Amino acid sequence: MIKNNVEDKVTISGSHSSRFMREIRVAWAIATKDMLTYYTKPAALMFGILFPFTLFLSFSIGRDIPLAQQIPMLIAQTLFFASSSIGPVVIPMERANQTFDRFLTAPVTLLSVLMGKTLAGIIYGVGISIIPVIVGVSFFGSQIVNVGALIACFALSSLAFSALGIMFASIPGQTPGQVMMPLNFVRIPLLFISGIFTPIGDLPTWMQVVSLLSPLTHTVELARYGLGTGGFFGPIINIAVLGGYAAVFVFMSVRFHILNQRKE
Amino acid sequence: MDNAVETKNLTKYYDKLLAVDHINFETKKGEVFGFLGPNGAGKTTTIRMLTGISKPTEGTATVMGYDIQRQPIQAKEQMGIVPDVSNIYSELSAWDNLVFTGKLYDLPKELRDTKAEELLKMFGLYERRREKVQGFSRGMKRRICIAMALMNRSSIVFLDEPTSGLDVQSVLIIRETIRKLNQEGLTIFITTHNLEEASQMCDRVAIINRGKIAAIDTPEKLKRTIQGLQSVEVAFASTPVNALNDLKEFPDIREVVKEGDKFRLFTDDPSSVLASVWNYSQSNNLNLITVNTLGPSLEDVFVNLTGIRPTTEESKRSDKNK
Ligand SMILES: Nc1ncnc2c1ncn2[C@@H]1O[C@H](COP(=O)(O)OP(=O)(O)O)[C@@H](O)[C@H]1O
Ligand SMILES: [Mg+2]
Numbered sequence: 001m002i003k004n005n006v007e008d009k010v011t012i013s014g015s016h017s018s019r020f021m022r023e024i025r026v027a028w029a030i031a032t033k034d035m036l037t038y039y040t041k042p043a044a045l046m047f048g049i050l051f052p053f054t055l056f057l058s059f060s061i062g063r064d065i066p067l068a069q070q071i072p073m074l075i076a077q078t079l080f081f082a083s084s085s086i087g088p089v090v091i092p093m094e095r096a097n098q099t100f101d102r103f104l105t106a107p108v109t110l111l112s113v114l115m116g117k118t119l120a121g122i123i124y125g126v127g128i129s130i131i132p133v134i135v136g137v138s139f140f141g142s143q144i145v146n147v148g149a150l151i152a153c154f155a156l157s158s159l160a161f162s163a164l165g166i167m168f169a170s171i172p173g174q175t176p177g178q179v180m181m182p183l184n185f186v187r188i189p190l191l192f193i194s195g196i197f198t199p200i201g202d203l204p205t206w207m208q209v210v211s212l213l214s215p216l217t218h219t220v221e222l223a224r225y226g227l228g229t230g231g232f233f234g235p236i237i238n239i240a241v242l243g244g245y246a247a248v249f250v251f252m253s254v255r256f257h258i259l260n261q262r263k264e
Numbered sequence: 265m266d267n268a269v270e271t272k273n274l275t276k277y278y279d280k281l282l283a284v285d286h287i288n289f290e291t292k293k294g295e296v297f298g299f300l301g302p303n304g305a306g307k308t309t310t311i312r313m314l315t316g317i318s319k320p321t322e323g324t325a326t327v328m329g330y331d332i333q334r335q336p337i338q339a340k341e342q343m344g345i346v347p348d349v350s351n352i353y354s355e356l357s358a359w360d361n362l363v364f365t366g367k368l369y370d371l372p373k374e375l376r377d378t379k380a381e382e383l384l385k386m387f388g389l390y391e392r393r394r395e396k397v398q399g400f401s402r403g404m405k406r407r408i409c410i411a412m413a414l415m416n417r418s419s420i421v422f423l424d425e426p427t428s429g430l431d432v433q434s435v436l437i438i439r440e441t442i443r444k445l446n447q448e449g450l451t452i453f454i455t456t457h458n459l460e461e462a463s464q465m466c467d468r469v470a471i472i473n474r475g476k477i478a479a480i481d482t483p484e485k486l487k488r489t490i491q492g493l494q495s496v497e498v499a500f501a502s503t504p505v506n507a508l509n510d511l512k513e514f515p516d517i518r519e520v521v522k523e524g525d526k527f528r529l530f531t532d533d534p535s536s537v538l539a540s541v542w543n544y545s546q547s548n549n550l551n552l553i554t555v556n557t558l559g560p561s562l563e564d565v566f567v568n569l570t571g572i573r574p575t576t577e578e579s580k581r582s583d584k585n586k
Pocket of ligand 1: 263264278281283301302303304305306307308309310
């Protein structure tokens, strides 16, 4: 009987294509389950949707900037908050009911598990941030002049920020609040150094250096390139910095979750 | 390779706390192997290391011949896991819980569906497959959790106190299922603090206490290791106030333990104790309602090795009353 089991398994994995494809399928299964289960949790709605839109409205109402120019700011804020809010909702809740252990015992790498979780954040961020693009183009005369820049903006930002959320979710809390709190200590200051409210060209040089280091700066700039208004650092630097952060956040999230397994 | 599990100096520290202390043991393929110990002994910690959830501080472990640290994916393909808490997705239906588990093991769709159906029927939950498991009773959740552990057609199943705190019906279903699976060739690694369960279910038992293994053997052989230890059980119609102290004064007595309204007198010479009991009851005008002589139980072995007397439901209740 045991022999049979083993033989069955060989034929399954043999006929069911390669190891890499299997990791992808499992990551996708994790992402879709997270989407169905957690997208409508209060903490996801609040920090992922309500928060960036409210913030945007409270800072833009009464300022005499044309709305078309403000659309990139809104896109950047929704990408930032929505993408980074899924990990901090999903992982602590799964830790609380111990379902997170199921991923640790699944026959896939930790990287695939975390990439599945990251993907749930990416899709959330992209899905919500497409709304301001559509609204801008349909009602406020925004024009997509550089599709490449806009795609790079969405792809790299959602990846980097979703991975940021997953990285913070390695903090061993059992409620979303325990992760959202420290994460907000990082997210909110970043808003103010990323050229959202003040153009980077108007800042003193040392502040420009600081804003170069903020990933959010490059999201805003790429969104501006995409919709036809210029940026300060240029798209090459934008893409390089965002790509770098995405890689660092993914790497660190895996490291931190491995550290947790040592402590667990 | 006849061993399903092998550990070498497997150790876990939580900061300064030594939860599992250099344990070495083997589980043979096809057996029901029990890990028996009181709360906090290190049973769960051991399972968490064997299943790759937690990293050992020191030492190694193999499952079905695969090193859990160096070949984690191959090792994990071989195991089904039932943790101490029923970790099921309460937002999903019974059916979706099983199907999602199948996806984590990358089973093809047809196999997922047939497996899910077969297991839900086996655990008597097929009629309720569309319901969210949120509303299920504790015992039903436990059954779903065990069904999930069987989705991937593993060769070994780890069960961490699978019957603890459940209703009698669920306990019986679960024990029966475990026996059946074992007969079909599945290796079973089960932890329990329930001595009766260990001696009923297990081919071999490891007694673990404070992170160390005190003994490993078949339940029968463990009992024989303390063959000398026999006891006489007595109960009086009405128990005199200082009965416990009086009984301790009998000759040939090693220990007297009060168990509910009974006394258990441990001795190497039951006949001498029986005589003393008789004399005692006569001279004090006591009615003897129970007299039994007993051989050692797994509980005695356990107490002997660990110095801990496991709390029974009865003694828990009387503790509360105090
Ligand atoms: N995550 C943890 N952090 C710190 N200490 C822990 C943790 N898990 C278990 N322990 C401690 O390790 C010891 C063994 O626990 P455990 O393996 O759960 O025992 P058992 O399952 O036999 O009841 C206990 O003293 C427990 O308090
Ligand atoms: Mg335990």
